[in-house]
Amino acid sequence: MTFSTIQALVLRNLYLYTRTPVRLVELVFWPLVDLLVWGYLTVFLQKHTGDSFPYQITFLIGAVILWDILFRAQQGVALYFLEDVWSRNLLNVFSAPVTNADYLVSTYVIGFLRAAVTSLLLAVLAIVLYSFNLFELNWSLLPFVFNLLVFGWSLGMISTALIVRWGPAAETLAWAVPFFIQPFAAVYYPVASLPPAIQWISQWIPCSHIFEGMRDGLKDGVVSWNDLAMATGLNAVYLALAGWLFVRVMRTAREKGLLTKFVAQ
Amino acid sequence: MASPVLEATDLVKDFGAVRPVDNISFELRRGEILGLLGANGAGKTTAINMILGIVTPTSGTIRVFGKDLARERIAILRRMNFCSTYTQLPGNLRVWQNLTVFGKIYRVPNLKRRIDEVLDLLEIRHLKDRVSGHLSAGESTRLNLCKALLNKPELLLLDEPTASLDPDIADKVRTVTKRIREEDGTSILYTSHNMRDVEEVCDRVVFMHKGRILFTGTAAEILSHSNEQSLESLFIRVARGGEIESGEGKGEPDATT
Numbered sequence: 001m002t003f004s005t006i007q008a009l010v011l012r013n014l015y016l017y018t019r020t021p022v023r024l025v026e027l028v029f030w031p032l033v034d035l036l037v038w039g040y041l042t043v044f045l046q047k048h049t050g051d052s053f054p055y056q057i058t059f060l061i062g063a064v065i066l067w068d069i070l071f072r073a074q075q076g077v078a079l080y081f082l083e084d085v086w087s088r089n090l091l092n093v094f095s096a097p098v099t100n101a102d103y104l105v106s107t108y109v110i111g112f113l114r115a116a117v118t119s120l121l122l123a124v125l126a127i128v129l130y131s132f133n134l135f136e137l138n139w140s141l142l143p144f145v146f147n148l149l150v151f152g153w154s155l156g157m158i159s160t161a162l163i164v165r166w167g168p169a170a171e172t173l174a175w176a177v178p179f180f181i182q183p184f185a186a187v188y189y190p191v192a193s194l195p196p197a198i199q200w201i202s203q204w205i206p207c208s209h210i211f212e213g214m215r216d217g218l219k220d221g222v223v224s225w226n227d228l229a230m231a232t233g234l235n236a237v238y239l240a241l242a243g244w245l246f247v248r249v250m251r252t253a254r255e256k257g258l259l260t261k262f263v264a265q
Numbered sequence: 266m267a268s269p270v271l272e273a274t275d276l277v278k279d280f281g282a283v284r285p286v287d288n289i290s291f292e293l294r295r296g297e298i299l300g301l302l303g304a305n306g307a308g309k310t311t312a313i314n315m316i317l318g319i320v321t322p323t324s325g326t327i328r329v330f331g332k333d334l335a336r337e338r339i340a341i342l343r344r345m346n347f348c349s350t351y352t353q354l355p356g357n358l359r360v361w362q363n364l365t366v367f368g369k370i371y372r373v374p375n376l377k378r379r380i381d382e383v384l385d386l387l388e389i390r391h392l393k394d395r396v397s398g399h400l401s402a403g404e405s406t407r408l409n410l411c412k413a414l415l416n417k418p419e420l421l422l423l424d425e426p427t428a429s430l431d432p433d434i435a436d437k438v439r440t441v442t443k444r445i446r447e448e449d450g451t452s453i454l455y456t457s458h459n460m461r462d463v464e465e466v467c468d469r470v471v472f473m474h475k476g477r478i479l480f481t482g483t484a485a486e487i488l489s490h491s492n493e494q495s496l497e498s499l500f501i502r503v504a505r506g507g508e509i510e511s512g513e514g515k516g517e518p519d520a521t522t
Contacts, residue, residue, distance in 0.1 A: 004370070004372055005372075009370070012362075015358050015362045016357060084355075087353060087355040087357070089352065089355050092354065094319055095318065096342060096367065096370045096371065097342040257280055257314065257320045
């Protein structure tokens with residue numbers, strides 16, 4: 001792993017944003033739409049249901065912000081690969097002295113930066129518009145956020161591996177993969193509200209523990225260490241598996257000439 | 266005699282039932298420009314991709330700078346570079362931004378100065394602040410060449426560098442190719458469909474057809490073995506499936522030298 005290579009690969013992506021400010025719209029616009037829709041739905045439900053609707057309904061806003069951290073981290077990894085496909089730069093990168101580790105770490109950095117920009121903006125707007133303060137989680141917010149980042153990176157690596165394996169026609173997976181797990185991840189509702197069979201699936205998804213922990217933390221002010229430990233343990237396993245899958249698929253891509261198919265498209 | 270910069274030995278590549286490269290062997294000597302010539306589907310690009318490590322050979326070995334590419338790919342890639350008419354640098358970055366990114370990847374010392382040097386060499390320094398996607402085909406090809414020359418590669422792979430260029434720009438590219446060989450001793454593997462390119466630039470030629478090597482030698486040697494008047498007429502005869510009378514299918518390194 002080489003610092004200058006990682007720096008170069010990160011720089012390449014940052015230049016895109018300085019060159020094309022309209023790309024910032026993608027980082028800001030859709031998350032903002034989500035926040036406004038879910039935020040005003042929350043306000044409506046609180047106003048019209050009175051005490052019959054619990055305070056936890058405001059956690060929808062927290063869920064929007066935390067889900068976006070995961071989604072942006074995943075996008076950072078998956079779209080990084082597609083940027084090179086779209087600009088016909090893929091062979092220049094993969095014929096350069098870039099190791100798998102250099103490549104992946106630079107995508108992690110981009111994923112982190114994307115998530116940081118979006119989540120900070122949403123968190124501040126949530127305070128201003130809805131008096132919802134995610135920072136009430138204090139320091140426990142950091143491990144929650146870190147776990148979401150890591151799971152986003154894992155999903156990003158899986159998305160990229162599938163795109164490499166199945167070719168340009170599978171590009172849409174870059175956006176679809178996080179939503180495959182979203183219904184089971186208890187993002188906007190407690191795990192307990194799911195049918196038992198889906199609850200079983202949910203327990204194996206790291207971010208479902210994060211969203212449960214976030215709800216408990218904001219409700220009681222107590223950090224759910226159990227949820228954090230489960231999320232961290234699962235994340236370690238998924239990160240290793242996703243990394244292994246990525247390396248394995250890149251090896252297969254070299255054997256089958258898959259990378260060159262992206263050039264010929 | 267100095268060891269070759271590049272040695273491909275018994276190289277085979279299978280993609281399922283298709284065999285685009287069928288047991289080829291050749292070597293590139295230090296400071297030499299070796300042409301890889303053949304019609305579409307001859308296996309040139311697959312061979313280049315294997316030398317770049319983008320495609321893994323089914324069997325055979327590639328040694329670059331005396332090292333096994335399969336084992337020391339990254340160390341080898343640091344000392345070589347690549348330019349293809351089929352790849353581009355990101356069109357939404359400025360020229361200097363693209364060169365900065367690749368300069369850092371290749372760990373080029375004094376990068377800003379080196380960027381100016383290569384832009385001067387290719388006569389496009391005035392385009393330094395331009396957006397790469399707004400360049401003409403000729404300018405874009407020269408930018409690709411700038412990227413390929415940034416790290417002063419000891420081995421340079423040029424995949425049809427003059428394709429789609431007008432005669433003036435194509436001539437400039439050929440001139441630069443010869444100049445960097447003379448000034449820096451760069452060894453160059455050069456694929457082209459342009460016979461003039463090959464005759465003017467290459468010291469030797471590997472003539473491929475359907476994944477195999479038909480001839481290896483200087484242009485004059487190949488013509489004398491094939492009983493043709495020009496490489497172009499030989500190219501057309503081979504592409505149209507004409508019978509090859511001399512040196513056919515030997516597939517041995519330097520078979521005619």
